[in-house]
Amino acid sequence: MERFGLVGLPNAGKSSLYNALTGSNALAAPYPFATKDPNIGMAKVLDPRLDALAEMSKTQKTVYATVEVVDIGGLVEGASKGEGLGNKFLANIREVDAIVFVLRAFADDDIPGPSDPLEHLRVLEIELALADLESVETKINRMQKAARMDKSLEEELGALTRAQENLAEGRPLYRATLSKDDLTLLAPHFLLTTRRVLAVVNVAENDLARIPEFEELVRKELAPPGSASASQVEVLGMSVQLEAEAAQLDAKDRKEMLEALGLGEGALPRMVRSAYHLLGLRTFFTTGEKETRAWTFHAGSKAPECAGKIHSDLQRGFIRADVIMWDELLRIGSWNKAKDLGKIRVEGKDYEVVDGDTLEIRHNT
Ligand SMILES: Nc1nc2c(ncn2[C@@H]2O[C@H](COP(=O)(O)OP(=O)(O)O)[C@@H](O)[C@H]2O)c(=O)[nH]1
Ligand SMILES: [Mg+2]
DSSP states (O other): OOEEEEEOOTTSSHHHHHHHHHTOOOOOOSSTTSOOSOEEEEEEEOOHHHHHHHHHTTOSEEEOEEEEEEEOOOOOTTGGGTOTTTTHHHHHHHTOSEEEEEEEOOOOTTSOSOOOHHHHHHHHHHHHHHHHHHHHHHHHHHHHHHHHHOGGGHHHHHHHHHHHHHHHTTOOGGGSOOOHHHHHHHGGGOOSTTSEEEEEEEOOTTOGGGHHHHHHHHHHHHOOTTSGGGGTEEEEEEOHHHHHHHHTSOHHHHHHHHHHTTOTTOHHHHHHHHHHHHTTEEEEEEEOSSEEEEEEEETTOBHHHHHHHHOHHHHHTEEEEEEEEHHHHHHHOOHHHHHHTTOOEEEOTTOBOOTTEEEEEEEOO
């Protein structure tokens, strides 16, 4: 299961966003360290394609893909030096696949803290870079002696040293131009800033029109086109407050509220999809009268591996996959009709499944 960690300064809106994503009721309150221990919950990956297939199949049960979301409290300026809850948040960040920065852009006199998202970003990046710098320096010190005896460690030491140079300037590694080889050598070290980052800019509820402006502001700073971070980072603006209120409603009222505000399907589905995309995750579907379901797989996976997501027996006894792209199936209207029309492809064990494929696995078990 993939895990996203919400990281930000106090009162940026992390716990509110967590509640909106997971349908939980974690304490969201305007005082620091309201969140001491991390809240962990599951978020549904809402997907209109899945809804459409479920409707087509008149399915009894619709199962969405899920991701784990962690609301990580305790990051303040100086945290890497022991301020606030100190380094406690670091251990929690190490366990996530993608970091979600929550950057506050709303002003509210009753809620302490800066409302400049770039100020939030600056503090977060420095604290994470300093934390990585400390781990890298410890590792370099330990490795230097060993590398004198064992030349095979030299490359790794080189990668750590190049990481150190960047971090010492306060530059997170997702912004650094490190080679692919360096990144591979750094991977086992579980650094914080080698992870993918999604920045959520939390805009005031009466400032929705300025969302694109705020996104642009943060993108220009964090991931300008052509920079190293451009492919590692995404930026998304939303009013966390409104999204959280909408999330409390049932599907029909939610749709009405979001549409009345001109927010379309809302920002949460887009947020989860962006994080999916950053992590190289893709979705395939299975559909029938009993169940219509979205399954998560890594880009580049072959059909048997995807079959294994459904059940290990299907991978072991894999014979072939019957495949059709979700929208073509929807246009035709049913699996049987698609079959009669010869639109279902038969694919073997070397087939690379693509996002949106609808599958039926043939197997002998
Ligand atoms: N006005 C306004 N208040 C917000 C918004 N988002 C969160 N808040 C409030 O800010 C306070 C802190 O939010 P919380 O989610 O606990 O932030 P955290 O410290 O990052 O977990 C709470 O009182 C929220 O209700 C927003 O978009 N607008
Ligand atoms: Mg909180």
